[in-house]
Amino acid sequence: MVQLFSSTKTTKRQFQPYKIELDLNSLDHHGRGVGRYQGKVVFVTGGLPNEKVIALVTTAKKHFLEARLLKVLVRSNTRVTPKCKWIENCGGCQLQHLDSQAQILEKQAFVTELFKKNRVTKLNWQPAIQGNEWHYRNRARLATWYEGKKDKLHIGYREFASKNIIEVDRCEVLPEAFNLVLSELSAQLNLIKHKKYISHIEFNLVSKHKICLLKLTQNLVSDEIQAIKALLQKFDCILFVQLNEDAPICMHEKFEENELFYTFDKLKLSYGLNDFVQINSALNITMLELALEWLELTSTDMVLDLFCGLGNFSLPIAQQVKKLVGIEGVAEMVTKAKLNAKQNQLENVEFFQQDLNQTELKNDYHWHDFNKIVLDPSRTGAESICKNSTEWRAEKVLYIACEPNSLVRDSQYLLAAGYQIDKISLIDMFPHTAHVETIALFTK
Numbered sequence: 001m002v003q004l005f006s007s008t009k010t011t012k013r014q015f016q017p018y019k020i021e022l023d024l025n026s027l028d029h030h031g032r033g034v035g036r037y038q039g040k041v042v043f044v045t046g047g048l049p050n051e052k053v054i055a056l057v058t059t060a061k062k063h064f065l066e067a068r069l070l071k072v073l074v075r076s077n078t079r080v081t082p083k084c085k086w087i088e089n090c091g092g093c094q095l096q097h098l099d100s101q102a103q104i105l106e107k108q109a110f111v112t113e114l115f116k117k118n119r120v121t122k123l124n125w126q127p128a129i130q131g132n133e134w135h136y137r138n139r140a141r142l143a144t145w146y147e148g149k150k151d152k153l154h155i156g157y158r159e160f161a162s163k164n165i166i167e168v169d170r171c172e173v174l175p176e177a178f179n180l181v182l183s184e185l186s187a188q189l190n191l192i193k194h195k196k197y198i199s200h201i202e203f204n205l206v207s208k209h210k211i212c213l214l215k216l217t218q219n220l221v222s223d224e225i226q227a228i229k230a231l232l233q234k235f236d237c238i239l240f241v242q243l244n245e246d247a248p249i250c251m252h253e254k255f256e257e258n259e260l261f262y263t264f265d266k267l268k269l270s271y272g273l274n275d276f277v278q279i280n281s282a283l284n285i286t287m288l289e290l291a292l293e294w295l296e297l298t299s300t301d302m303v304l305d306l307f308c309g310l311g312n313f314s315l316p317i318a319q320q321v322k323k324l325v326g327i328e329g330v331a332e333m334v335t336k337a338k339l340n341a342k343q344n345q346l347e348n349v350e351f352f353q354q355d356l357n358q359t360e361l362k363n364d365y366h367w368h369d370f371n372k373i374v375l376d377p378s379r380t381g382a383e384s385i386c387k388n389s390t391e392w393r394a395e396k397v398l399y400i401a402c403e404p405n406s407l408v409r410d411s412q413y414l415l416a417a418g419y420q421i422d423k424i425s426l427i428d429m430f431p432h433t434a435h436v437e438t439i440a441l442f443t444k
């Protein structure tokens with residue numbers, strides 16, 4: 001049975017759930033089936049397009065209802081049996097009941113529809129980039145909740161749109177190596193006295209290492225650390241601890257920080273446990289290969305990599321071009337990007353720190369200097385930068401988007417500046433989740 005744990009007291013007025021029968025015709029951006037009932041839009045968790053269902057309304061707002069699936073009356077031929085036993089509650093992989101190829105088509109249709117609303121109809125979709133459907137997350141953070149009355153630490157994921165924690169003993173998108181650790185680690189953590197100081201557990205598969213990072217609100221005592229370390233050693237897993245916002249500390253003397261890296265071809269990219277890196281590392285490689293192919297790089301190219309992080313796109317690009325300039329907002333990431341360039345003997349690169357909400361390039365370069373631009377912003381997108389695109393001379397702009405609404409908004413500026421969408425592809429970075437990642441090439 002699913003166990004739900006809440007860390008907050010609820011004071012909401014009691015709502016009486018009620019059953020409705022309706023047809024569903026699309027999916028929303030959370031992966032919920034969408035239909036109508038008595039003139040109101042209804043979002044049904046667990047429902048799929050082309051289904052007739054009975055659903056339990058759990059929230060009623062002025063313009064919409066939220067409901068959860070009770071029974072499928074007419075079943076979609078894309079419905080499959082979910083692999084995970086927590087699918088109904090866990091906020092992680094809400095699309096597991098939809099066939100994986102149908103997930104791609106639904107996500108593509110969702111992006112197409114967003115563009116269409118903005119009067120963009122020519123997209124030239126390319127085949128989606130896909131990797132492993134399961135066990136693809138190289139990095140995952142699990143939440144904890146300490147239940148004082150029972151002196152029990154619960155470990156799991158947050159429930160959809162809630163602070164509740166769903167306790168899990170395995171996860172289908174975690175590497176199996178960590179599934180083996182999870183239940184024994186949970187038992188071990190429950191044996192220690194100061195378990196309530198553990199706020200999160202993060203698993204990382206880094207180069208050849210398995211790492212478990214415990215985030216703490218207060219220090220554990222030495223015996224507790226030793227017991228956890230010994231348990232993890234059984235699984236060849238390395239323990240790091242991090243007290244609040246301090247840097248993570250490795251509990252194994254022989255482990256060197258420079259052992260945290262990933263590779264692309266012969267390049268070695270080092271990073272720290274708190275740095276941004278792509279979570280699906282296998283698909284990151286495929287994405288980089290596609291980016292290089294679409295950019296059609298030559299030895300005379302001058303390339304600007306905006307939101308460059310620690311150089312994930314910059315370094316592979318720099319190997320093929322005359323000059324690469326990377327810009328990134330976080331100073332520590334700029335330092336890492338510079339170190340990565342140095343350790344790979346790349347001398348045609350420069351990295352600068354700049355808040356890209358400002359549109360002037362804060363260095364010796366001008367927009368006119370670059371004939372190719374890469375944009376890989378976070379979810380809020382690159383609006384300020386793209387507003388400025390009338391000034392660009394670049395013949396190719398490659399936009400990697402983790403939020404389709406931002407991509408569509410920013411595309412309006414690029415299109416107005418004379419760019420066309422040459423091609424677009426879905427990157428299936430997070431199968432079974434509602435997350436939609438795309439790569440789009442603009443040309444002029």
Ligand SMILES: C[S@@+](CC[C@H](N)C(=O)[O-])C[C@H]1O[C@@H](n2cnc3c(N)ncnc32)[C@H](O)[C@@H]1O
Nearest residue numbers: 307308309312328329330355356357376377378
């Ligand atoms: C999706 S990550 C991409 C990083 C890198 N391209 C990669 O593939 O690993 C977005 C990056 O944009 C940076 N960023 C976010 N907001 C920014 C801003 N306003 N100015 C500059 N960089 C920003 C983040 O620090 C992060 O490194």
